[in-house]
Amino acid sequence: MGRLDNKVALITGGAGGIGKGMATAFVKEGAKVAIVDLNAETGKETIEILQQYEPECLFIQANLAEHDKLNDLVMQVVDKYGKLDILVNNAHASKNMPFEEVTKEVLDLSFDTGFYPTFYLMQAALPYLKETKGKIINFASGAGIDGNMEQASYAAAKEAIRGISRVAANEFGPYGINVNLISPIADSPGVQHWAKAEPEQYQAMLSKIPMRRLGELENDIGRAAVFLASADSDYITGQTLMVDGGAIKLR
Template sequence: MGRLEGKVAIITGAGQGVGRGIALAFAKEGAGVVIAEINPETAKAVAGEIKQLGAEALAVVCDVGDEKQVKKMVTRAAKKFGPIDILVNNAQRWTGGSAYHLSSPIESLPEEWWDMAFQSGVKGTWYCCKAVFPYMKDRGGKIINFASYMGVVGLEGSVDYNSNKEAIRGFSRTAAREWGKYKISVNVICPSALTPSMIAYGMAFPDKIEEMTKEMEKIPLKRVGDPEKDIGPVAVFLACSDSDFVTGQTLMVDGGLHMF
């Protein structure tokens, strides 16, 4: 029997990358998975992959930065599967500042980058948490939010992305305190994994590949993570009863990258 048998999980931004990896890992542990994704094609494709595994999936097109869409998405999810047990707030729109060293100093950062980072990041996380809360309030629940080593170490040139990601960590600690009495745990993963966005960035800026490779060589475990095999199991741990006494924590699932 899987560790998430009978559980219902919403995963935002699960059309590719880390979100897709977690969706597949959850499905293999028996969860019914809702792919809440802004891109209709990738949402459908991942739902198809999950169904091929013999598990249940629902693709819902949703911009997490729009509260009306979030409410509709959660209502659809509950209509198909029943109450929501697990929420993974993984979606994040890439801005100039979050792209690898395609950076801007604080003094000249375009304001729209800041707004884009916060709308799909901490605001989307807040909207999704509010929308699932009525389902979790009486039965408990597991919320997993996503931040980044870039915010933790304060990497230069990415103040929009870093500030948003650290806001998500602050939000998560407060939610862990406020909702602990309802048996809702709230934790954060800071991942490092090879995802389509990173590959696309490398292709768009080939002159940065050498710099990227040098930084990756500093990872203590000497490899980049895999969304399903490296991030997936940690998300499963935070979503299942093995972590029932863990809340308000940030897990650095990055091969030690944050230590360089």
């Protein structure tokens, strides 16, 4: 038996990178997974892979910045599977630039694709997670925790997500719902692109990681998400799990 047998998970940004890694880890543990992504091409490619493990997996193409449609997104999943056990808010878009150059448009991009979808999907999913005593996994970032340069808009949204996750952990706990966060450093396509463009910066970042490597999308980040989605984490809530090779040590 898998650790997520008979569980239904909704993962935003699930077509690539960390989202795909988590979705793959989930289906290998027995979950039925609905991935949400803006990119139709990668969504179709990923869902074909997932359906090799679980034929009932679902791909939903959606723009998470269209906030008025987020409730319908949750309903699509519940209508198909009859329930929702796990909500993973992974998707986020942002632009890097010096603090003094950040505009409202740049802030809006980060909040509209990251913070607001996380907030509204948590609200929309809550009635169904109450029924299943479900799990919510949100995403933090070292950009906010450590204050990475040129990532003001991203850091602001990520720390806002951490704030509402702690509030939700307190409010949802009596319903048996766990709310936790993952703060990863992963070998994602975006990081690989950055490594080629800025090899010196990449090596400097790598040298600060005690494990001296980036996290694997499925085996490191995905397996950590499986833990938080499973019964193994039933007595853990309101926490930020640093899946970053030891780069940041929270106190």
